[in-house]
Amino acid sequence: MVHYIGLILDDIRLEQIKGTGLEDKLNTLFGGQIKQLVIEVPEEVSKKILAEFPNARIDSRSFLEDLPVAFKRALFKEVVDKKSLGVEVVDAVFGKIDEIKELAAKESEYIPPPDIDTSEI
Amino acid sequence: MALLKTPPPHGGNLVDRVVRNPDRAKKMADGCVTFDIKPTMLDGVPIRNVYREIMSICYGFFSPVDGSMVRNEVEKVLEERRLLSEWVFPYPLVFDISEEDYKNLGVGEGDRLLLKLKGQPFAVLDIDEVYKIDPVDIATRTFGTPERNPEVVKVPFDKKHPGYMIYRSMHPVILAGKYTIINEPKFREPFDKFWFPPAKCREVFKEKGWRTAIAHQTRNVPHVGHEALMKNAAYTGDVEPCRGILVNAIIGAKRRGDYPDEAILEGHSAVNRFGYIKPERHMVTFTLWDMRYGNPIESLLHGIIRQNMGCTHHMFGRDHAAVGEYYDMYATQILWTKGIPSFGFEAPPNEVDYGLKIIPQNMAEFWYCPKCQEMVYSETCGHVDMKQKLSGSFIRGMVAEGIFPPNIIMRPEVYKAIVKWWKVYGYPFVNPKYLEEKDKNLEVDLPPMEISKA
Numbered sequence: 039m040v041h042y043i044g045l046i047l048d049d050i051r052l053e054q055i056k057g058t059g060l061e062d063k064l065n066t067l068f069g070g071q072i073k074q075l076v077i078e079v080p081e082e083v084s085k086k087i088l089a090e091f092p093n094a095r096i097d098s099r100s101f102l103e104d105l106p107v108a109f110k111r112a113l114f115k116e117v118v119d120k121k122s123l124g125v126e127v128v129d130a131v132f133g134k135i136d137e138i139k140e141l142a143a144k145e146s147e148y149i150p151p152p153d154i155d156t157s158e159i
Numbered sequence: 160m161a162l163l164k165t166p167p168p169h170g171g172n173l174v175d176r177v178v179r180n181p182d183r184a185k186k187m188a189d190g191c192v193t194f195d196i197k198p199t200m201l202d203g204v205p206i207r208n209v210y211r212e213i214m215s216i217c218y219g220f221f222s223p224v225d226g227s228m229v230r231n232e233v234e235k236v237l238e239e240r241r242l243l244s245e246w247v248f249p250y251p252l253v254f255d256i257s258e259e260d261y262k263n264l265g266v267g268e269g270d271r272l273l274l275k276l277k278g279q280p281f282a283v284l285d286i287d288e289v290y291k292i293d294p295v296d297i298a299t300r301t302f303g304t305p306e307r308n309p310e311v312v313k314v315p316f317d318k319k320h321p322g323y324m325i326y327r328s329m330h331p332v333i334l335a336g337k338y339t340i341i342n343e344p345k346f347r348e349p350f351d352k353f354w355f356p357p358a359k360c361r362e363v364f365k366e367k368g369w370r371t372a373i374a375h376q377t378r379n380v381p382h383v384g385h386e387a388l389m390k391n392a393a394y395t396g397d398v399e400p401c402r403g404i405l406v407n408a409i410i411g412a413k414r415r416g417d418y419p420d421e422a423i424l425e426g427h428s429a430v431n432r433f434g435y436i437k438p439e440r441h442m443v444t445f446t447l448w449d450m451r452y453g454n455p456i457e458s459l460l461h462g463i464i465r466q467n468m469g470c471t472h473h474m475f476g477r478d479h480a481a482v483g484e485y486y487d488m489y490a491t492q493i494l495w496t497k498g499i500p501s502f503g504f505e506a507p508p509n510e511v512d513y514g515l516k517i518i519p520q521n522m523a524e525f526w527y528c529p530k531c532q533e534m535v536y537s538e539t540c541g542h543v544d545m546k547q548k549l550s551g552s553f554i555r556g557m558v559a560e561g562i563f564p565p566n567i568i569m570r571p572e573v574y575k576a577i578v579k580w581w582k583v584y585g586y587p588f589v590n591p592k593y594l595e596e597k598d599k600n601l602e603v604d605l606p607p608m609e610i611s612k613a
Contacts, residue, residue, distance in 0.1 A: 044553070048562050067547050068527050071565035093416055095552060103552030104416060107559050145559075146415075147592065148585045152561050156579040159425055159572065 041084040042101045043128075045075045045114050054114075058121045077113070077123050087128075090135060091142065106142030107149070163371050163397045163471045165364060166516035169463045170223025170246045173357050177217050177340045181608075184341035188280055189611040191273035192266050194256070196281070198598060199328050205598045206412050207325045210276050211447035212252055217282065217340045218356035220446050220464050226337035227254035230290045233333075237300040240459065240503040245513040249459035250451060251297060254284060254338075255330040261289075272334065273341075279605035280342045287336040298326035302453055302485070308501040311455060311490035320485060321414065322451030344603035350410070353424050355444040357467040364403065364469045367439065371396045372403035373472035373520060374465035376480065378450065380418045380426035380577055382569045384549035386435055387525040387534040392474040393440075395520050404441045405470055407461075410602060411449035413589040416555070420445075420602070422580040422587075429572035444468070447602065454479060454486040455494040459508055459515075466517040474520045495519035525549070527567065534567075558587050 047055070047064070052073065055061060064073050079087070084102055087109075088094050097103045112134060116127040131138065178184040198205035215221050223246055228236065232243045233251040242248045256264070266272055272284045302323055303312040316323040346354050355363060364372060373393050379385070394400045406427045410420045418426070424443060431441040446464050451457055457480035465473050479491035487493065496519075498504035498511075509515045524537040527547040531540055540546075549568060557564050564574055581587040584596075 044556075046557055046560065046562055068565060068567045069529065069532055071567050097550040097552045099548050099550055099553070101550070101553065103550065103556050105556065110556070110560065146590055149559060149561075149581075149587060151578055151581040151585070151587070152563070154563070154575065154578055156575045156582065159429065159576045159579045 039081050040100070041079045041081065041096055042099075043077045043079055043105070043110075043113065044101055045077070045110060045117065047073045047075065051114065054118050058118060060117065060121060060123070063123060075117060075123055077117070077127065078125070079128060080125060083125060083128055086132070090139065106138065106145050108138045108141035108145060112138055160397055163518075165361065165370065165469045166466050166471060168219070168222045168357065168467045169515060170244065172222065173219035173467060174216065174222040174225050175219055175358065176225060176338060177343060179343065185608070185610060187271075187283055187339065188273045188341050191271050191283060191610070192264055193273040193275055193280075193610075194260070194264060195275045195278075199255075199325060201324050201328050204594060206321065206328060207449040208412070208601065209254060210281065210601065211411050211449055213274070213282050213338045213340065214344070214447045215464075216252070217338055218358075219467055220357060221248075221252070221460075222357070222463075222467050224248060224252060227284065227333065227335045228252055229288045229335040230333070233292070233297070237297070238503070240456075241513065247459060247508055247511065247514050248463070249453065249456045251301060251326075253292070253329070253333045253335065255292070256332050256334060257330040258332055260330075261332040266334070273610065276344070276603075277601065277605050280608045280610050281344070281605060282338050282340045282342075284334060284338055285336045286334050290333050290335065291331050292329070292333055294327050294329045294331065297329070298323045301326050301451075302456065303502065308499070310499050310501055311487045311493060312485065313487060314485055316485055320452065320483060321412075322453055322457075322482075325449060325451060342605055342608045344605050346603055347600065349421055349425055350445065350602045353408075353428070353443050353445050355442075355468070357469070360405075360444060361469040363442070367403060367442075369403035369469070371399075371401040371471045372405050372469060373401040373474055374461070374468070374470040374517075375404060375406045375474055376461050377406055377408045377423065377427065378417065379551060380423055380569075381430055381573055382549050382551070382554055382564075383534060383567060384525045386430060386570070387536075388474065388476070388522060389430075389441070390436060391525070391536060392472075392520050392522050395472055395518075401472055402440065404436060405465065405468060406441070406443045407465055407468065408443070408445040409448050409450050410445045411447060413594060413597060415589050415591075415594070417589045418577065418587070419580045419584060419589060419593055420597075421583075422577045425576040425579065426573045429570060429576050433570065433572045435570055450480065452480055452482040454481040455490040455499060455502065458491040458494060462508065462515045462517045462519075466515055470517055472518045472520050474522050476522050477524065492521040495521060555588065
């Protein structure tokens with residue numbers, strides 16, 4: 039069974055993929071309000087990912103979710119560098135798995151909050 | 160068609176076991192042996208605090224239950240999901256202590272035990288019976304097995320199931336008897352804004368003119384799919400849609416990755432404060448309970464709580480109060496549609512003797528349809544192959560990456576409620592620091608109270 043990893047693109051990331059050809063592979067969701075790149079992940083690879091990150095899970099859409107931010111950032115970097123959505127980008131991320139796990143471990147303690155005004159709440 | 164009206168409390172009367180007169184409270188506790196309430200622990204993490212059960216019992220959320228159950232009542236609940244009074248009730252509720260604590264306390268039947276919380280007197284337990292349990296047996300029978308409950312239990316419960324582990328982790332000695340709160344806890348912010356025990360909640364319904372109200376169970380920050388569910392489910396009613404939508408969050412032990420309780424409550428509140436559902440029609444409340452994730456079994460408790468709060472209807476979704484794949488994903492809807500005989504229900508719980516009066520509203524899913532360009536009900540929209548599901552974990556990923564969710568997924572004010580508490584805890588979700596603070600602070604503070612020693 040194939041699983042998927044979705045990389046959501048904000049304006050900064052959209053700028054980074056300009057000219058890579060990946061623009062043509064963008065999926066839009068929710069009336070165009072979300073743009074994402076989708077990477078297909080064979081089951082044996084998703085099992086490897088789930089084994090490395092115990093909080094990760096496969097949701098009802100067969101997407102791997104609750105992945106560490108560090109993992110997704112590294113994955114996006116590989117996507118841009120290799121101009122590809124193939125499984126080789128996941129393999130490249132696995133090449134740095136120890137470094138990513140170290141960063142992910144810190145994420146469970148602290149993630150800087152966005153700088154937005156919440157005084158109305 | 161007869162107009163519906165607010166149902167009676169489950170069992171006929173709301174339990175109110177809170178002594179509000181300080182002199183009387185002091186007299187009740189003077190000279191008692193004392194015991195400091197301890198959380199139920201699993202691998203060093205608190206997974207339950209019995210104070211939440213005592214609160215929910217004494218303030219009437221679990222009416223007609225009025226204390227820690229005697230052995231025969233636990234057996235009857237496990238075998239038939241009925242109390243000794245015959246009223247339907249799903250879970251054994253007991254006050255458990257270790258053999259060592261029992262020995263040190265030196266109390267027995269007929270004694271009154273003063274329970275302290277956060278170092279202050281909190282409640283008394285009038286002991287009617289002392290007995291022992293086998294926690295594994297209680298845990299197994301509480302949730303069912305594929306052999307005994309083949310209609311809905313798919314695989315045996317194990318250490319990955321948080322509710323099963325709550326029962327498995329209990330101490331073996333049970334002190335059974337009625338609880339009475341003698342020192343009312345004060346809720347911390349923001350819990351104080353959402354504390355509506357059943358008697359108070361029924362008063363508010365009356366003031367608001369909510370003859371009918373539908374309950375929405377939550378342990379999550381609301382996304383627009385939840386909002387669509389609430390709005391649409393509320394179209395049920397009698398000659399008109401339900402007048403009220405009661406959000407009732409279950410507040411208790413948390414799991415890593417959950418949203419903080421404070422964000423859940425203020426996130427739901429933002430839905431009405433900012434007009435997505437007008438406040439005249441929408442109200443946010445909570446119940447203290449360390450969720451057992453018992454899917455159909457849990458839905459019975461939810462029905463009882465919300466009926467006691469005054470609701471006429473209750474929405475039940477797929478995988479209601481579920482974790483993992485232990486139960487059939489439609490187990491709750493099966494229970495409320497035709498019953499589950501092996502759990503003691505030959506008919507739905509609102510059609511059996513001594514059953515509930517609340518009316519179930521089984522709901523399917525809401526998702527975004529790009530063709531209709533709106534959130535749609537899965538059983539209505541014909542563009543199923545185009546569906547775009549709103550998954551909680553998808554949104555969690557977006558939040559963690561610091562991406563402001565678009566309005567069609569999550570209302571900006573709801574997201575801001577998440578960020579508000581993210582700033583407090585340094586993290587958008589429950590993490591070890593949150594768990595540590597939650598265990599230390601709980602949801603309440605207790606006023607100082609002097610009691611004469613034994």
